[in-house]
Amino acid sequence: MHISEIFYSLQGEGVLTGVPSVFIRTAGCNLSCPWCDTRHAWSREDAAVWSVDKLLDAVARWPQARHCVVTGGEPTLQPELPELTRRLHAAGLHVTIETNATRLPPDGLVCDLASLSPKLMAAGSGAPPPDPDVLRAWLWRGEHQLKLVCSGPGERREILALQEALGADLAPGRLLLMPLTLSDPDASRRCREAVAQLCLEHGFRYATRLHLDLFGGRRGA
Secondary structure (H helix, E strand, C coil): CEEEEEEEEECCCHHHCCCEEEEEEECCCCCCCCCCCCHHHCCCCCCEECCHHHHHHHHCCCCCCCEEEEECCCHHHCCCHHHHHHHHHHCCCEEEEEECCCCCCCCCCCCCEEEECCCCHHHCCCCCCCCHHHHHHHHCCCCEEEEEEECCHHHHHHHHHHHHHHHHHCCCCCEEEEECCCCCHHHHHHHHHHHHHHHHHHCCEECCCHHHHHHCCCCCC
């Protein structure tokens, strides 16, 4: 597998925020979102090639961790992903897959939490619009969360349309809005306030980035 990094930290996003976890960050992505805070994982050029055995040995260095997060990049681009998840789960670990949800879940995948982050058109990512059929294929696997990066009211219509399209397949309380991270502090504050207001108006869940608050943007944290 092409691996950008592996490290132990606190989960910074979503319903498991604050949970100590081992992160396996795969290299290579099929998107190039302008706000991405892990651009170093876009390309495989500087990535190391790890066997599944080697990854399991590395994860075992943190025996106190009961959660493992496979992220990217885009982990579904890795053919060995199903084997990795099966073996992590067999080792007693809770497995989260963080995906942009542009690709169907591969056969044989074991996933305790599907963390889905499709990209909104209004946010200017240049990514294809969220595909409800692909999203449902992930939602039907069980525990899930839908994390949408947004800047505020400009994405309201798109978010509500996606929520309606998914209907009862999306579990209650599992649509999370995460404000854009902006370089200008005042603009970033206004964005957070706008997203918070959107959550209050429609009952969405507000998502922070705990890892950025604690560790900044440095790698391996």
